[in-house]
Every structure is written in C-alpha cells, then in structure tokens.
Amino acid sequence: MMVVRSLSEPQEVTIADADDLVRAGKDEEAIVAYTAAGGELPSASVCLSLARCHERLGSRGEAFRWALEVARAGDDFRSWQAAAALARRTEDSADPPRRSARLALLGSYTTKQLATMLWLAARSLGVSLELYESAFAQYRQEIIDPHSEMYQFGPDLILLAVHAGELDLPLYSDAPADTISSEVERWRTLWALVAERSSATVLQHLFALPADAPFGHLGATLPGARATLAQAVNAALAAAAAPAHVAVVDCERLASLVGKRHWFDRRYWHIAWQAVALDALPLLARHTAAVAASTLGLAKKCLVLDLDNTLWGGIVGEDGLHGISLGDGPAGEPFLDFQRSVLALKQRGVILAVCSKNNESDAKEVFEQHPGMIIGLDDVAAFVADWRPKPEQLRAVAADLSLGLDSLVFVDDNPAEREAVRQFLPEVDVVTLPSDPSQYVDALNDYLLFEPASFTAEDLRRTEQYRGRRAAATAAAAATTIEDFYRSLEMSCVVSPFTEGDLPRLAQLVGKTNQFNLTTRRHSANALQQFASRPDCVHLSFRLTDRLADHGLVALVIAFQNGDALDVDTWLMSCRVIGRSLEATMAQELARAAGARDCNTVVATYVPSERNALAAGILSTLGFRQVDDQDGATRWAYGLNTQPPIVNEHIVVRRSR
Amino acid sequence: MHDQLQQVFRDVFGNDAIVLTDETTADDIAEWDSLGHVNLMFAIEETFGVLFRGNQLAEFENVGELERFLEANATVRPG
Numbered sequence: 001m002m003v004v005r006s007l008s009e010p011q012e013v014t015i016a017d018a019d020d021l022v023r024a025g026k027d028e029e030a031i032v033a034y035t036a037a038g039g040e041l042p043s044a045s046v047c048l049s050l051a052r053c054h055e056r057l058g059s060r061g062e063a064f065r066w067a068l069e070v071a072r073a074g075d076d077f078r079s080w081q082a083a084a085a086l087a088r089r090t091e092d093s094a095d096p097p098r099r100s101a102r103l104a105l106l107g108s109y110t111t112k113q114l115a116t117m118l119w120l121a122a123r124s125l126g127v128s129l130e131l132y133e134s135a136f137a138q139y140r141q142e143i144i145d146p147h148s149e150m151y152q153f154g155p156d157l158i159l160l161a162v163h164a165g166e167l168d169l170p171l172y173s174d175a176p177a178d179t180i181s182s183e184v185e186r187w188r189t190l191w192a193l194v195a196e197r198s199s200a201t202v203l204q205h206l207f208a209l210p211a212d213a214p215f216g217h218l219g220a221t222l223p224g225a226r227a228t229l230a231q232a233v234n235a236a237l238a239a240a241a242a243p244a245h246v247a248v249v250d251c252e253r254l255a256s257l258v259g260k261r262h263w264f265d266r267r268y269w270h271i272a273w274q275a276v277a278l279d280a281l282p283l284l285a286r287h288t289a290a291v292a293a294s295t296l297g298l299a300k301k302c303l304v305l306d307l308d309n310t311l312w313g314g315i316v317g318e319d320g321l322h323g324i325s326l327g328d329g330p331a332g333e334p335f336l337d338f339q340r341s342v343l344a345l346k347q348r349g350v351i352l353a354v355c356s357k358n359n360e361s362d363a364k365e366v367f368e369q370h371p372g373m374i375i376g377l378d379d380v381a382a383f384v385a386d387w388r389p390k391p392e393q394l395r396a397v398a399a400d401l402s403l404g405l406d407s408l409v410f411v412d413d414n415p416a417e418r419e420a421v422r423q424f425l426p427e428v429d430v431v432t433l434p435s436d437p438s439q440y441v442d443a444l445n446d447y448l449l450f451e452p453a454s455f456t457a458e459d460l461r462r463t464e465q466y467r468g469r470r471a472a473a474t475a476a477a478a479a480t481t482i483e484d485f486y487r488s489l490e491m492s493c494v495v496s497p498f499t500e501g502d503l504p505r506l507a508q509l510v511g512k513t514n515q516f517n518l519t520t521r522r523h524s525a526n527a528l529q530q531f532a533s534r535p536d537c538v539h540l541s542f543r544l545t546d547r548l549a550d551h552g553l554v555a556l557v558i559a560f561q562n563g564d565a566l567d568v569d570t571w572l573m574s575c576r577v578i579g580r581s582l583e584a585t586m587a588q589e590l591a592r593a594a595g596a597r598d599c600n601t602v603v604a605t606y607v608p609s610e611r612n613a614l615a616a617g618i619l620s621t622l623g624f625r626q627v628d629d630q631d632g633a634t635r636w637a638y639g640l641n642t643q644p645p646i647v648n649e650h651i652v653v654r655r656s657r
Numbered sequence: 658m659h660d661q662l663q664q665v666f667r668d669v670f671g672n673d674a675i676v677l678t679d680e681t682t683a684d685d686i687a688e689w690d691s692l693g694h695v696n697l698m699f700a701i702e703e704t705f706g707v708l709f710r711g712n713q714l715a716e717f718e719n720v721g722e723l724e725r726f727l728e729a730n731a732t733v734r735p736g
Contacts, residue, residue, distance in 0.1 A: 048668075076703075077699060077700070077703065078665070078668050078669065078699075078700040078703060078704065079668075081668060081669060081671075081696060081700075082667075082668040082669075082671060085671035086671075110692070110695075112692050113692075113695075113696065267709070267711060267712075268695065268699070270711070270712075271695060271698075271711070271712050272691070272692075272694075272695040274695065278695070278696070278699040279699070279703065
C-alpha cells in the first residue's frame with residue numbers, strides 16, 4: 001500500500017532531518033532540507049553543513065559561497081574554524097575578490113586562530129588576504145629590525161594585535177602624565193619605524209582593559225592608578241592614530257560588548273597564551289576586517305531604505321498618514337529610535353536614499369507632514385517610490401547618485417524583497433532586519449561596512465544642528481540655577497488643538513497618565529473626538545522638543561467654557577517631561593485661550609488619587625488661588641484681570657491651527 | 658555522543674577522514690598539536706556544555722576516557 005503524505009499539512013523539516021540525510025549519504029536532498037529548515041538566515045552551523053554538502057557534490061563555487069556565509073551567520077568559533085578551512089580549499093572556484101591585500105599579523109599572544117578567523121572575515125567582505133604571521137610575541141623585533149621577514153614579506157597592512165599585558169604601567173604612578181606620555185611614545189615609535197621602512201598601513205588594536213581593580217572603585221578617582229592610566233593611554237593612542245595614518249580597532253568596546261570575563265578566559269591564557277577567548281575571536285576578526293576593508297577603500301557609501309514597516313510601522317498607502325506608527329507610544333518608539341540611528345549615520349557622512357513600493361505622493365507626505373518623522377526629505381539624496389521591483393529601484397538609486405551598486409547597502413523589513421535583491425544584485429549588501437522593530441537599531445549597528453576610513457570635524461560642522469549643540473553644551477555645563485538649566489535645554493513646544501491623527505496618542509495619554517494628572521478622568525478616544533467638536537471646548541495638545549531630543553506629544557488639556565469661566569476638565573503631562581516647566585506653558589496657553597473667549601477666570605480642580613501627589617502643589621505654584629475644598633478635591637481659580645499674567649519664557653511656543 | 662565528538666574532531670582539525678575509536682590518542686592524529694589541542698578543548702566545551710578544569714583535556718588517557726567524561730558531564734546533547 002502506498003502511503004501518501006497529505007499536501008495540505010506540510011511537515012516541518014528540521015535541521016536534525018537534514019543531518020540524517022547527510023548521514024545517509026543523500027547530500028542533494030540534505031541541501032533542500034537544510035535550506036528549508038534554515039530559513040532566510042541559517043545559523044553558522046547550517047551554513048557550514050550546506051558548504052560541506054556542496055563540496056561533496058563537486059559544486060565548489062557554492063561550497064565556497066556557503067563557507068563565507070558562516071562569517072555572517074554568527075560568531076561561532078568552531079563553525080568559523082571549519083568554514084575557513086573549507087573556503088581555502090575551494091577559493092580557486094570562487095569569483096575573484098574585490099581586493100587582495102598582504103597583511104602582516106604581529107601579535108603579543110597566540111594569534112594562529114585569529115589569523116584563520118581574520119582570513120575568513122576579510123574574504124566575506126570581499127578581501128582576499130595573504131597573511132604573514134610573526135613568531136610568538138615578536139612584534140617589536142619584527143618592526144625594529146629593518147631586515148625582518150615581515151618587511152621582506154612586503155605587507156600592505158600591518159596588524160598590531162596586542163593585549164593589555166603589553167602595557168608597561170606601574171600599579172600606581174606619582175606622575176601620571178609622564179607615565180602616560182612615555183608609554184604612548186613607545187607605541188608611536190613603532191608606528192614611526194613602520195612609516196619609515198614600509199608603505200604599509202598600521203592597524204592598531206587598542207587595549208581591552210582588564211577588569212582587575214586593586215584599588216576598588218576608588219581607582220577610578222586616582223589618575224595614577226593602573227586602570228586609569230591604561231584608559232588614558234588608550235585615549236592618547238587613539239588621538240595620535242589619525243595624524244599618523246594609523247587605523248585603530250577599539251577592542252575595549254568589543255570586550256565590553258561581550259563582557260570582560262568572556263573576552264579574557266584565564267584558563268586559555270594559562271594553557272596557551274590566548275589573550276582573547278576563542279569565541280570572542282570571530283567578533284574581533286569581523287571588526288578588524290571591516291577596518292582593514294575600509295582602509296582599502298571598500299567601505300559602503302549609501303544606505304538605501306525601505307519605508308513601510310522599516311522607517312515607520314504600518315503601510316502608509318493603506319493605513320493613511322495618521323494610521324502609521326511612528327514616535328509616541330510603544331508601537332512607534334522603535335521606529336523613531338531606528339530613524340535616529342539612520343540620521344546619525346547620515347550626519348557623519350553616509351548618504352541616504354529611499355526605495356519604496358508606494359505612490360510617491362503618499363510616501364513624501366509622511367516626510368512632509370508626519371509630526372514623528374525626524375528624517376526630512378532634504379536628508380534623502382535619492383528618493384525612489386514607485387511600483388517597480390526593488391532591484392530596478394536600486395539600479396535607479398545608483399544611477400541617480402552616480403554610485404556603483406557595490407556602494408549600496410539595502411535595508412528592508414520584507415524577506416522576499418531582501419531575497420530578490422540578494423539574487424539579482426549580489427553586489428548590494430543587504431541588512432536583514434529582525435521581525436521585532438525594537439531590534440532594528442542593533443541590526444544596523446552590527447553592519448560593519450559603514451566603517452569610515454577618515455573623519456574630519458569639518459564633515460560634521462557643516463550641519464547646522466551640530467553648531468547649535470556645541471553652544472548649548474557650553475551653556476549646560478555652566479548651569480547652576482534651575483532657570484539656567486531650563487534655558488540651556490533650548491526648549492520649544494508646538495501647541496495644537498486635537499487632531500484626528502493625534503487621537504490614538506491623546507487617548508493613550510488620557511488612559512495611562514497617573515502622576516501628573518490633576519483629575520485622572522479617563523476619556524475614550526470617541527469621547528475626546530466629541531469634545532473636540534464641541535464649540536464650548538478648549539482642547540490643546542503639547543509637543544515638546546529640546547536641544548537633545550524630540551519628546552513628541554507629551555501633554556494635553558481639556559477645558560469647557562462655563563459663562564465667563566474656563567473650567568479645566570483634564571490637565572495632564574507625561575512623566576518623561578516632568579521638571580521642565582512645561583506646566584507653566586500649559587497654564588499660559590490656557591489663560592490665552594480663556595482670554596480669546598472673553599473669559600475672566602480659569603478654574604481647575606485637583607482630585608487626589610493614589611498616584612498623583614506630584615501634581616498637588618502645582619496649581620498654587622502657578623499662581624492659582626484655592627476657592628473650595630470638597631472631600632479632598634480642591635478647586636482653584638486664576639483671575640485673568642486680577643492676577644499677573646503667566647508667561648513661561650523658557651519654552652518657545654509655536655501654535656498650530 | 659560518539660558521532661558528535663567525531664564531528665568535533667573533524668571540524669577542528671579540518672580532516673573528514675578522522676575516525677575515532679576508544680583507543681585514539683593525540684599521537685594518532687597528525688593535526689593534534691599544541692594549537693589543535695586548545696582549539697579542540699574549546700570546541701568540546703562549547704559543543705557539550707562542559708568546563709574543563711585547567712588543562713584536564715591533556716590528562717585523559719585516550720578518547721574512550723574523554724567520552725566517558727562527557728557522558729557523565731555534558732549539559733548539552735547536540736543533535
């Protein structure tokens with residue numbers, strides 16, 4: 001009898017099934033199974049299995065390609081080790097690399113494994129490295145001896161892979177400045193010797209500082225303590241590097257990223273002089289390779305962004321301008337956060353482009369109209385929004401900007417679009433966004449080929465914002481009074497009547513704000529919409545921006561006219577902007593609205609709740625006078641004609657209609 | 658366990674011809690030098706979720722003894 005597996009219930013293929021097929025010698029079927037089970041981003045070990053299957057089947061080019069994928073699929077030492085060996089065996093069947101370079105690896109610890117990892121990491125970035133490795137810890141001799149094997153090798157790049165044990169620093173120094181400068185001088189001398197004897201670029205690993213703290217936390221306060229000295233040496237070396245045309249890899253940052261106990265495993269140091277734990281080596285290799293690639297001119301220039309569900313949540317063509325998530329609230333914050341990261345790249349020199357399947361007018365409207373957008377149309381050098389396939393759109397972007405396709409990096413939330421670009425435009429790098437938008441920022445940060453080869457302050461000074469910020473930073477440093485502090489924040493506020501687009505956020509604030517909330521009346525979105533249509537209702541929303549951040553829509557008031565009094569129903573403010581004098585601006589705007597309606601009094605009620613004690617004294621501070629007290633709820637009044645005007649000079653107000 | 662360990666050896670030493678028996682020692686595998694030793698130690702720790710004390714790996718008589726240690730101590734059962 002034949003057993004037919006029902007097609008309507010496809011069975012999930014697992015990695016274990018694929019492994020079984022390999023053991024049964026069925027490599028072709030195993031490839032299908034691994035591909036199905038691995039998904040868009042197979043793990044390093046699955047990439048390795050695929051590479052092996054292809055190698056056994058004789059498809060060496062594919063084997064090589066999958067071995068390189070290992071370096072992109074996770075920092076798994078064992079898979080890297082095996083993949084490097086396989087890639088070296090099959091490299092002759094691969095497409096030629098973008099560049100070749102000769103790299104001399106001069107280490108202060110056992111660097112055999114690093115050499116292997118580095119070769120694989122570089123090859124996956126398109127650089128084929130020919131490596132020379134110095135004998136154990138011979139880095140100084142190799143540089144000082146003009147006839148050393150290292151110079152005879154004729155390197156393009158010299159990597160100083162050194163660890164903190166090489167720092168010659170006392171436990172404590174009486175003259176820290178001298179100690180630091182003499183230590184820095186030791187390293188600069190090595191750089192200078194290289195510059196004299198070779199045309200190679202030096203790549204210097206800065207020091208991952210040990211976690212030992214013989215002085216405890218007090219050590220941080222002692223300029224002469226060893227850890228403090230080491231930090232200063234790192235900083236001074238980094239500062240001296242650029243003028244000396246030396247590129248650095250900030251190992252201290254990498255060690256912090258993985259955790260210092262993880263970075264330095266004492267057992268491996270004792271057994272084999274391994275100063276970087278083996279499973280931290282892939283990370284170190286990837287970053288070192290990226291810096292090397294950048295010095296070879298291979299860094300990417302342009303970030304090409306999808307829009308829907310990439311720069312904002314939702315689909316503007318379907319959800320409408322006010323239906324998308326961006327900015328306020330948990331659904332919109334991750335996208336705002338991502339936009340900040342993108343904008344930071346732009347400000348330091350990466351070109352931004354847009355490629356979106358959208359009506360151009362819909363897409364541009366978001367940039368022009370949405371209050372949450374921080375990337376402006378003028379930040380985007382090329383804007384392609386139409387209905388062509390993404391590979392075609394990317395070609396249009398490249399042509400528009402006169403860039404090669406290999407300068408582009410593509411970011412899209414949609415796996416199908418990413419796959420299309422990988423297939424049709426292999427020259428374009430693709431950043432795979434995770435399904436959770438909160439992790440977009442990390443995914444972008446993990447992409448290493450935006451590593452700049454050089455940077456001058458002029459690059460940044462061009463942007464208006466930077467100039468403003470520097471001045472503001474000076475002011476903030478000097479602030480000693482609360483008024484100075486408010487001034488230093490350079491706050492501005494957009495005051496607007498409720499709009500339909502703001503309704504979800506307004507309802508969220510009304511539903512959730514507890515602390516700074518005078519009455520804690522919970523109104524539904526529908527109720528808010530009805531209020532907004534009543535002629536006797538004053539409804540205002542407040543968006544606050546300061547020199548550091550745009551806080552978005554953070555406060556609102558609802559008040560009803562009752563004869564010649566304007567009676568406040570709801571007055572609330574998000575806790576993230578408490579302590580910035582925004583309440584005074586709100587009072588100022590309430591008084592203004594009251595005056596415009598020929599009212600002579602603003603009346604407000606404070607209803608104590610379990611959580612709003614914070615707001616208890618605020619009305620009195622603002623100049624309101626208590627007029628009544630019923631069961632703890634207090635009524636307050638401010639006379640427009642009998643009391644001094646409320647003016648908050650610390651927040652510049654822009655009123656929108 | 659045996660298959661997994663054999664795969665680790667093959668990965669680490671880049672030699673798919675390696676076949677492990679209980680009696681296998683470092684002398685039987687050309688690639689098992691001091692560097693290979695460290696890589697092997699790390700790969701075994703990572704794969705089976707064990708932590709060797711110091712240079713414990715060097716103290717096992719042969720692969721059989723290592724396998725018995727892993728049977729008793731592995732916290733991860735790959736595959």
